Amino acid sequence: MLTLEGVGKRYPTGDRALSDIDLALPKGQVMALIGPSGAGKSTLIRCVNRLVEPSQGHIRLDGDELTTLSGAGLRRARRSMGMIFQEYALVDRLTVMENVLSGRLGYVGFWRSFFRRYPEQDVREAFRLLERVGLDHALDKRADALSGGQRQRVGIARALLQSPRLLLVDEPTASLDPKTSRQIMRLIRELCAERGLAAIINIHDVALARQFADRIVGLNAGRIVFDGAPSELTSDILTTIYGEEEWDTRVGPEEPAEERSAPPRAFDVALSGAVR
Numbered sequence: 001m002l003t004l005e006g007v008g009k010r011y012p013t014g015d016r017a018l019s020d021i022d023l024a025l026p027k028g029q030v031m032a033l034i035g036p037s038g039a040g041k042s043t044l045i046r047c048v049n050r051l052v053e054p055s056q057g058h059i060r061l062d063g064d065e066l067t068t069l070s071g072a073g074l075r076r077a078r079r080s081m082g083m084i085f086q087e088y089a090l091v092d093r094l095t096v097m098e099n100v101l102s103g104r105l106g107y108v109g110f111w112r113s114f115f116r117r118y119p120e121q122d123v124r125e126a127f128r129l130l131e132r133v134g135l136d137h138a139l140d141k142r143a144d145a146l147s148g149g150q151r152q153r154v155g156i157a158r159a160l161l162q163s164p165r166l167l168l169v170d171e172p173t174a175s176l177d178p179k180t181s182r183q184i185m186r187l188i189r190e191l192c193a194e195r196g197l198a199a200i201i202n203i204h205d206v207a208l209a210r211q212f213a214d215r216i217v218g219l220n221a222g223r224i225v226f227d228g229a230p231s232e233l234t235s236d237i238l239t240t241i242y243g244e245e246e247w248d249t250r251v252g253p254e255e256p257a258e259e260r261s262a263p264p265r266a267f268d269v270a271l272s273g274a275v276r
């Protein structure tokens with residue numbers, strides 16, 4: 001379980017990115033983090049794995065305080081948090097298998113990984129994961145020969161090979177088409193359920209957040225302004241998170257009357273297009 005207590009972040013530039021963040025993320029919960037650009041979503045995710053140093057507060061993973069760790073302790077904590085990125089962060093000239101195996105870098109030591117001599121059990125597990133994400137036919141392909149969706153699947157397999165306790169996911173679908181985005185979100189969700197893994201997913205697409213997360217947290221100007229179930233996300237709450245917008249606009253004035261008689265649910269329309 002991950003807990004954040006009174007977490008704040010002020011960058012050296014003076015920008016206050018987070019204030020008084022209190023959160024508890026139980027094992028197995030998939031949490032979507034939404035909010036307008038600049039709300040502090042990436043900062044929050046990066047405070048958890050200390051890519052950004054929080055200025056105040058406590059962050060604990062299974063009771064271990066993360067904010068005071070350094071050196072080997074910090075490396076150990078980081079390897080228990082798998083990170084999945086918008087731009088995949090793969091090494092283009094390496095194969096799919098090599099990219100996935102790099103998820104073990106935190107465990108195998110420099111020279112072994114330099115010569116790419118990973119223990120056999122790591123290779124077997126990498127193969128199993130690639131099978132699970134549907135890429136066992138592409139083990140030897142170079143990463144730069146893959147589509148965006150395939151690259152993200154490699155990123156997911158690599159994060160899981162770390163044997164993480166938590167997944168930190170930063171806009172995993174921002175570069176993907178709508179269908180691939182849904183497939184990737186579904187995969188992340190299923191894998192979290194299979195492994196009892198908690199995840200924080202920073203995402204701009206509210207419809208995807210609503211469909212695939214157990215819980216949604218809305219940030220605005222560095223503060224939590226909503227924390228609840230996807231079904232509680234009303235248009236009033238979207239206004240609280242993002243500001244004034246016609247979330248319910250569903251039918252244009254020029255729309256033929258017969259089509260107005262059975263409109264799609266306003267909310268689905270608003271969510272599928274307006275919040276990007």
Ligand SMILES: Nc1ncnc2c1ncn2[C@@H]1O[C@H](COP(=O)(O)OP(=O)(O)OP(=O)(O)O)[C@@H](O)[C@H]1O
Nearest residue numbers: 011013015016017036037038039040041042043044
């Ligand atoms: N390295 C940095 N130095 C100074 N200020 C920063 C830095 N990174 C982020 N900020 C500021 O912190 C605030 C929060 O930024 P952050 O990137 O966390 O927001 P976000 O919600 O992830 O935005 P987006 O959705 O656009 O990625 C913004 O005001 C931003 O300008």
